[in-house]
Amino acid sequence: MIQQQDNLSLNIRRLFVANRGEIAVRVVRACRKVGVKVVAGVSEADSESLAAKLADAVEVIGPAPAAESYLHVEKVIAAAKRSGCDALHPGYGFLSERAAFARACAEAGITFIGPSPEAIEQMGDKITAVKLAETAGVPRVPGSGALKDAAQAAALARSIGFPVLMKATAGGGGRGMRVVREQSELTAAMESASNEARAAFGDGTLYLEKFIESARHIEIQVMGDRFGNVVHLGERECSTQRRHQKLIEESPSPVVSADLRAEMGRCAVRLARNVNYVGAGTVEFVLDEAQRCFYFLEMNTRIQVEHPVTELVTGFDLVAEQIRVAQGLPLSFAQEDVMLQGHAIECRINAEDFNRNFLPKPGQITDWVPPAGDGVRLDSHCYAGYSVPPYYDSLLAKLIVHGATRAEAIERMREALAAFRIEGIPSTVPFHQEVLQEPAFVDAGVTTRWVEQTFLPDRKARQRVAAEAAKAAARQGMTEEQ
Secondary structure (H helix, E strand, O other): OOOOOOOOOOOOOEEEEOOOHHHHHHHHHHHHHHOOEEEEEEEHHHOOOHHHHHOOEEEEEEOOOHHHOOOOHHHHHHHHHHOOOOEEEOOOOOOOOOHHHHHHHHHOOOEEOOOOHHHHHHHHOHHHHHHHHHHOOOOEOOEOOOOOOHHHHHHHHHHHOOOEEEEEOOOOOOOOOEEEOOHHHHHHHHHHHHHHHHHHHOOOOEEEEEOOOOEEEEEEEEEEOOOOOEEEEEEEEEEEEEOOEEEEEEEOOOOOOHHHHHHHHHHHHHHHHHOOOOEEEEEEEEEEOOOOEEEEEEEEOOOOOOHHHHHHHHOOOHHHHHHHHHOOOOOOOOHHHOOOOOEEEEEEEEOEEHHHOOEEOOEEOOEEEOOOOOOEEEEEOOOOOOEEOOOOOOEEEEEEEEEOOHHHHHHHHHHHHHHOEEEOOOOOHHHHHHHOOOHHHHOOOOOOOHHHHHHHHHHHHHHHHHHHHHHHHHHHHHHHHO
């Protein structure tokens, strides 16, 4: 599905992958495609990972804990220099959105595959990002600036109107976020969110936004180069989520019209252009279906987990394009070249027990038989015999399908999930199988709160009814035997 590009005449000769898991494997394969040697930077726990097996060379960064390896700036830079790399790809998570890390790479003479430290800094602080969005004419959710104390927060919340969303200015992934429905909850929520943000990101600063109940999470993929060219590659629908963590993504969104897509795309491009954005980035919006309007949420200054659905509907290799623009070449396509064809869906498969509140369950994979076939893609670092370490995120794989229509993509995903065999550890495959049978998902009626507010409660209710029916049947059977 992805367009093939000729080997580039690169001044990047050897690239260091400062990440792990499926994104490390993805970067290794993109490097192969563009003719760049690749070194896998791994922790001691990942020395036998698939990325390590596929790379041209392996460099151990440090011990298993991320703080001593993947998150340790000095160790990562030292490993990249030791291995003779002149470029570094940070993947997503870990150090990918740390402006200080991008600067450290530059100081070490290493090309950082991503935007400038200034762009990361501007968009990484959500309050600054919101102000920049407003300057660029991008609508924002009604909200505040940085909060000083609970009294100020209460006054602002009353003026905005409950419910409000307490948010950390740094980081993401749902950490440092709390929904506050009435004033009596505000002080405790503020303290909890600030403590969580400080522990996760080293910054407990918070701000408030109006909480939109009937919301959809829509994001626009952008790509920019050093010549001022910025294009968007359409939208992704990311509303199927739990606790602000995305579970299923698709492109295009089933509720975004061509006109709305064009307007959201224009806003995303304006914002990216205003910060001289280079590389792959994602501008996230909340779509208020009730009011038929959208608002800026934040910008992620890195490649996203869900980028494959955009690749499958546009035909462009976003990771190869990242490498291209990082070494000074212009984008290989213009806005008029971007056409969305068909429909793509991605399911994130995690090592979690769906029936035990998504409890992470690391361990050894005893059998691994991935699905295959037309329109089926699997991005993963796993294999039979691989031991999933307990130190990191539980993502095992991204299962992506492409079909001519959304209905065809849903059916193809159902078939692929049914064919996916993972043994030795639990996975979220059963969760996705259930969701893809739900009328709300099939009919594109999912909002960001659907999984928590409707699907999971309804499922528990169905389980209780089934259990009671089974008990009643057992009692009846005993009575008949007597």
